[in-house]
Amino acid sequence: MGRWEPGADSRLREAAMELFLDRGFEQTMVADIAERAGVTARTFFRHFTDKREVLFDGSPDLLERSLAALESAPATTSVLDAVALALDAVAGLIGGDREYSKQRQAVIMANPELQERELIKLAHMSGALAAGLRRRGAEASEAELAAEAGLAVYRVAYAQWVDAAEDGDLRDVIRESMARLRSLTAGATPDQPSTAPDSDTVGTGVLQGVERPS
Amino acid sequence: MGRWEPGADSRLREAAMELFLDRGFEQTMVADIAERAGVTARTFFRHFTDKREVLFDGSPDLLERSLAALESAPATTSVLDAVALALDAVAGLIGGDREYSKQRQAVIMANPELQERELIKLAHMSGALAAGLRRRGAEASEAELAAEAGLAVYRVAYAQWVDAAEDGDLRDVIRESMARLRSLTAGATPDQPSTAPDSDTVGTGVLQGVERPS
Structure with a gap:
């Protein structure tokens, strides 16, 4: 090339x-x-x-690097922490050019076919991470759940990072999103009020943009 | 009709x-x-x-019932518990006929176009639940994260339920999956070994089935 x-x-x-x-x-x-x-x-x-x-040719590289990060985690690393390392690797690859990510996101959100492509890309990544976790010895459902939860964290963080008024570090936003998931799951007992955290960014995730009737 | x-x-x-x-x-x-x-x-x-x-005409009903369940939750219910109520409603609608769900899943897994449709349906549901949580006063990122995490729980549980050797109650499988997410997020500290839970079901989630190159 x-x-x-x-x-x-x-x-x-x-x-x-x-x-x-x-x-x-x-x-x-x-x-x-x-x-x-x-x-x-x-x-x-x-x-x-x-x-x-033009919009998706980075995907194989993303997948490869995130898997490599997951695989290089010490054997004692928990499944969710291994996923967090994979997401860190993704952030390292794409977090350096927010302007490009903003433009790419705008193009994708304007086109249902591209939104589908993006959904499939993320689904593919989730499947690959789950397979990677299984190879590390995780039980299947646990591996899938950790990978899916990781992708949930990623999607929300990515949308927030792209939409934010100010430049931020994607890695930090992902880590905050992961911490928020931990507090959501820890704090969620019945009849306990949900507290509104301090973030003021309105995210418009890829997943929220799919408008076709189902 | x-x-x-x-x-x-x-x-x-x-x-x-x-x-x-x-x-x-x-x-x-x-x-x-x-x-x-x-x-x-x-x-x-x-x-x-x-x-x-024929395969997707139940989707609007699913969406409506899950939103209704979410909206009827007491104001003090945490965002993740509200999502859990929505998933309970979904399970109530589709959990009664596992044979049908098995067949439907087999048809969908055999066809990339249908897999995309299913991804979009679930994405649409995630978006709708996030919007419902925002209407209940949740902050945007929190709402999206809870909805996405809920859908992650649902996808893994659904695949596990459909693939299981024995009939089970979808509602129970979803609840177990939610409990597992809580323990994954709670237990995941660096350098802690991941413990393999007792489930022996190999799930093949919708998301894991998308095989196209990305």
Whole structure:
């Protein structure tokens, strides 16, 4: 990649995002992206299989790094802490460019097909983390529950981080979200009032955006 | 519904499920379903908008009942307990016929498009529960996290219930799953060994079944 046209990859990414935001994902053609990036459509297809891949080509890497983090945790690490390490790794990969994440999120929220793709991506990650936990010796239901709960923490934190008025560290937001899950589950006894925590960010998670009738 | 042909609705459901399991969802045509049910295709379309709706037409009812349960919880109920009440309501609706749920799950797991539909349905439910919690005064991130965590509990419990060797009460399985989440989050401190609980059921959640590359 980049062997034929240095920097074409990032130029294509930038051009695609601009057009997705301007015209909408569906109305943007590969030819438009290539033209704006100053390359041919053929060059586009050397870098991406289709226009959707511009938004999702980081997924395999995310999955691999998060699994590696989970697998490198000491054997004594609890399942949920192992998941937390995996989420830390995800945050390390994508937390460095909030502007890009904001734009990507805006494009995805505007398109049901992309929302589905994002849901599937996260489901795939949950399945992979659960499998990783099982390989570490966790019982199946426990592994699945920890992975699903971890993804729940991640989705809420990610939406909050992207939507926040000020820049924050995604890793911190995920850790706070995990701490909140712990306090929600610890504090939730019947007839106990729910206390409103101090966060003032209105999150709009990927999951909340799916508007089709079910 | 049922005004023209008494019982056509349930005959169509049964015929559809048999064909979906025999031939696969994609290979089953509406005409085949109608024929096996002994009605016309026109009758099919009086009951369902398409063949997919045979599997998903309970969703609006599920959503409504779970929201009603959440909304009728005392104001002092914690957010997670309110979600637990919503899940109890879901279990009350679908927990009565495990054989049907098993068949439905088998059909869905065999078809990526149906898996997506199921993911979207659950995402929609998570969004609706979060909105319900916000109306009860919960702060946004807290509401989303409780709803997402609840759905995580539900997904794992549902898969476990469907896959179990013996019949069980879905409500109980959900409650156990919620209790397990509490113990996972409570017990998870670094350098503490994860203990394997007593469940021996290998769950295959909807979320674990999505096999497409991301």
